Amino acid sequence: xxxxxxxxxxxxxxxxxxxxxxxxxxxxxxxxxxxxxxxxxxxxxxxxxxxxxxxxxxxxxxxxxxxxxxxxxxxxxxxxxxxxxxxxxxxxxxxxxxxxxxxxxxxxxxxxxxxxxxxxxxxxxxxxxxxxxxxxxxxxxxxxxxxxxxxxxxxxxxxxxxxxxxxxxxxxxxxxxxxxxxxxxxxxxxxxxxxxxxxxxxxxxxxxxxxxxxxxxxxxxxxxxxxxxxxxxxxxxxxxxxxxxxxxxxxxx
Amino acid sequence: xxxxxxxxxxxxxxxxxxxxxxxxxxxxxxxxxxxxxxxxxxxxxxxxxxxxxxxxxxxxxxxxxxxxxxxxxxxxxxxxxxxxxxxxxxxxxxxxxxxxxxxxxxxxxxxxxxxxxxxxxxxxxxxxxxxxxxxxxxxxxxxxxxxxxxxxxxxxxxxxxxxxxxxxxxxxxxxxxxxxxxxxxxxxxxxxxxxxxxxxxxxxxxxxxxxxxxxxxxxxxxxxxxxxxxxxxxxxxxxxxxxxxxxxxxxxxxxxxxx
Numbered sequence: 001x002x003x004x005x006x007x008x009x010x011x012x013x014x015x016x017x018x019x020x021x022x023x024x025x026x027x028x029x030x031x032x033x034x035x036x037x038x039x040x041x042x043x044x045x046x047x048x049x050x051x052x053x054x055x056x057x058x059x060x061x062x063x064x065x066x067x068x069x070x071x072x073x074x075x076x077x078x079x080x081x082x083x084x085x086x087x088x089x090x091x092x093x094x095x096x097x098x099x100x101x102x103x104x105x106x107x108x109x110x111x112x113x114x115x116x117x118x119x120x121x122x123x124x125x126x127x128x129x130x131x132x133x134x135x136x137x138x139x140x141x142x143x144x145x146x147x148x149x150x151x152x153x154x155x156x157x158x159x160x161x162x163x164x165x166x167x168x169x170x171x172x173x174x175x176x177x178x179x180x181x182x183x184x185x186x187x188x189x190x191x192x193x194x195x196x197x198x199x200x201x202x203x204x205x206x207x208x209x210x211x212x213x214x215x216x217x218x219x220x221x222x223x224x225x226x227x228x229x230x231x232x233x234x235x236x237x238x239x240x241x242x243x244x245x246x247x248x249x250x251x252x253x
Numbered sequence: 254x255x256x257x258x259x260x261x262x263x264x265x266x267x268x269x270x271x272x273x274x275x276x277x278x279x280x281x282x283x284x285x286x287x288x289x290x291x292x293x294x295x296x297x298x299x300x301x302x303x304x305x306x307x308x309x310x311x312x313x314x315x316x317x318x319x320x321x322x323x324x325x326x327x328x329x330x331x332x333x334x335x336x337x338x339x340x341x342x343x344x345x346x347x348x349x350x351x352x353x354x355x356x357x358x359x360x361x362x363x364x365x366x367x368x369x370x371x372x373x374x375x376x377x378x379x380x381x382x383x384x385x386x387x388x389x390x391x392x393x394x395x396x397x398x399x400x401x402x403x404x405x406x407x408x409x410x411x412x413x414x415x416x417x418x419x420x421x422x423x424x425x426x427x428x429x430x431x432x433x434x435x436x437x438x439x440x441x442x443x444x445x446x447x448x449x450x451x452x453x454x455x456x457x458x459x460x461x462x463x464x465x466x467x468x469x470x471x472x473x474x475x476x477x478x479x480x481x482x483x484x485x486x487x488x489x490x491x492x493x494x495x496x497x498x499x500x501x502x503x504x505x506x507x508x509x510x511x512x
């Protein structure tokens with residue numbers, strides 16, 4: 001169980017201004033739950049994800065996974081970034097073996113594990129390619145394979161499909177669901193797309209604009225595999241949009 | 254592709270070079286003073302003579318020897334300094350003022366101290382070349398490290414790469430390699446310029462730079478020009494060879510290498 005308790009985070013600009021990014025965030029996630037974060041730009045959802053990843057420290061509050069406090073980055077949490085984050089000097093296969101190298105897994109064994117994960121995202125043929133030879137969607141698939149190769153309990157994804165075209169995006173969502181259903185990881189996924197949230201998540205957390213607070217949590221009670229165009233899905237979309245719409249209006253006013 | 258076809262593709266370039274040579278030859282014959290402008294034919298025959306005698310090889314090897322000493326040392330010193338400055342802010346602040354004091358001094362100004370410290374030998378020449386080459390290497394290594402994309406460092410962090418030494422070696426260094434390669438390339442260019450000057454003070458009676466002055470004293474200007482061209486050709490070959498090596502195995506992962 002991932003538990004987020006009383007998280008506060010303030011940024012200090014160089015001019016001495018203070019920006020309250022996150023205010024009193026509390027959230028409990030069950031194991032193997034798929035949760036989407038949605039909210040206006042700059043609402044702090046990425047900051048929260050980065051705090052969970054251990055890349056940033058909160059001013060107060062604590063995050064625990066099965067009762068253990070998070071102090072810094074760790075292999076129990078995998079992360080897929082919004083921008084392309086593959087190491088350009090490593091081949092696709094060697095990108096995936098990176099964390100296994102850090103764990104000192106023997107070469108033969110780690111390549112074997114990496115190849116299995118590459119197959120999972122359907123890119124076996126590209127094992128020896130370099131990242132610049134891949135399309136945007138393929139890069140994010142490799143990034144997913146790289147993030148799950150250690151079998152982390154929690155997978156954190158920050159708008160990973162934001163930069164790919166709609167068709168590829170649908171395919172990537174499907175592949176992600178396959179991985180999630182197979183490995184049953186706790187999945188935290190940031191998105192700007194209401195459609196994406198309704199298609200993927202068990203629960204959708206809506207954030208307010210600055211300071212970032214949790215505004216509403218929607219439980220998406222749709223059977224899987226889901227139908228993107230069903231009437232029920234549309235109903236969820238509508239209520240999500242109106243909850244979100246109020247927030248976006250606040251930002252613009 | 255056979256050579257004939259390759260030459261045909263380069264018609265414009267070849268015509269251009271041929272025209273320049275013809276103009277040079279005509280100009281030399283009109284001026285008709287060997288000391289002011291030796292003709293192409295006299296330079297060509299001087300070159301052939303030098304190749305046949307084998308003296309040219311010894312000159313090239315002598316100059317390359319200084320060059321390798323200087324550049325080798327510049328790489329060994331420049332990359333670690335640039336790395337530490339690029340990665341640790343306090344080291345940057347401590348070392349930067351010193352470097353900025355020394356860097357503007359022209360390398361040739363170091364010649365007297367080079368001889369005092371090392372004696373009249375190849376290490377003195379190497380030192381002058383080192384001074385010329387080391388700063389571009391430091392600065393480009395520094396820039397390369399400074400520009401390591403944050404997302405790559407953080408990707409490493411979440412994948413279990415958290416110790417400074419691991420991040421430098423596995424993420425920042427490979428990320429900085431294109432910049433370091435550029436630094437070495439610029440450094441080699443400056444270093445080769447220093448070769449000529451370093452040889453002037455007479456560390457040996459061989460060497461491409463030394464021979465320019467030697468033949469100048471004897472008023473053999475065709476020989477002077479020959480050595481000038483050889484200096485240029487060697488620089489070109491070093492640069493091409495380096496670029497080839499870099500593209501083939503050092504930076505194969507880059508698309509459209511810009512070194």
